[in-house]
Amino acid sequence: MAEQSIRGPSEMNFDEPAKNWPMWKQKFEIFLTAANKNGEGEPLKIALFLHHIEERGIEIFNALGLPEEQRTLAIVMTRFENYCIQRRNTVMETFKFGSITQKQDQSFVEFETEVRNQAKFCEFTCSAEGCNQSYIDRMIKDKIILGLENKKLRSKLLESSQDTLEQIIEKCKIAELSETNKKILNTEEDVIKVEAIKSFTVNKTKQPYVNRQRNTQTCERCGMTSSLQHDKFCPAVVEGRTCRICHKPGHFAVMCRKKYSGRRSNSSNYVQAVGGEEREQTGAAVKSTQSVDQQRAADQQRGIHSVNINRQYYDDADV
Template structure:
């Protein structure tokens, strides 16, 4: 058993603690690296560093090497948090960022949808035409009322079935009637005035 241990120690390369700590201290979380992947790698690196207090070393590396500067600042301000607290805070912060990104992404999609729906409809869309009353593409050249004379208002480019001139006619008739009423009142007043002058 003793010979086996000595043989193993002889065959296995000697670990350089200083180099292991160099790798540990320089390990930082990459920009898009998940926190749990960063944590796993730190715990693996610390094994060959031979720290007396591994948990404190891991905690320090997580705080100093995280790419979440806002959470890093909060942990430093709050003081000496233990390893579990640091892990919990960094995990929750990452989860919060992911959820916020999902919500913001949904808002952006909704905005794009509303913007798309607010665009003018394409010309090849079939709709009911206000000039002929039939359904066809939104193109003037395919409208059957183009160049046709309306039998109601004697104007071109629409049919009598959709003619709106009746509304104009009603307003015109009302204006004409009001004018006639005011003219007759003026005339009667004039006659009365003439009669009154003659009697005097």
């Protein structure tokens, strides 16, 4: 593999050397292996180290004052590690660890990784003489429980104080997966409800429009063209006509909804009833038209009479 195709680590950030050094060191070791440089001489490997760590690292290397015979890559990296660790503020790192909480929309795996990475810089080991036992797992478990965003899950885990770190992590993953599946199902149900409401609304709005259009064409009582003016003078209502089929008032036989026994086309009674009523209906229609004309004439006469009265009033006033 060509050396030019393998990229080494970028410049190390020395603002937080204790936190950044472990990751940068690991990246450089991976680079040496991938570029097949582990078998090269020490001067070349040190040169590669200084080339990638760049300006601030070169200044620290010069300040170390290593003799030529001690300049191996292992010694140089050990000196850099001591330099970085000495600048670790354990109290501040522990404060940062305690401040970690699961952010909104942050997955549990991301939250767990953040807690574990920060715990590495807190030196959670027993300080008693001869002990040096680590209690990092307990601190990670406590931080995960107390830092969870899901309050319901947090309360449930607090009741399981005897669970191990692995058991707590497993419960958190199961709960997160359950919540994700629940959101997916709720979303699908909402889509189905919305589509159902849209379909119902369209059908509901279309049907009355058809009915209204149908009702404005023909009067259901007399069969004449329906209008607002006609409704006031419908002959079947105004004259109190009675249907000759069902004998109920308010409509003509031709508009009767009751099914007549036998076929209407062959029924002499039906023909007689409808025929006689058609003649009456024609006369009623004429009367209805006359009633409308009479009403208009009366309205005009009242207007003329009102004008004459007002004119007479002003004439008397002039006298």
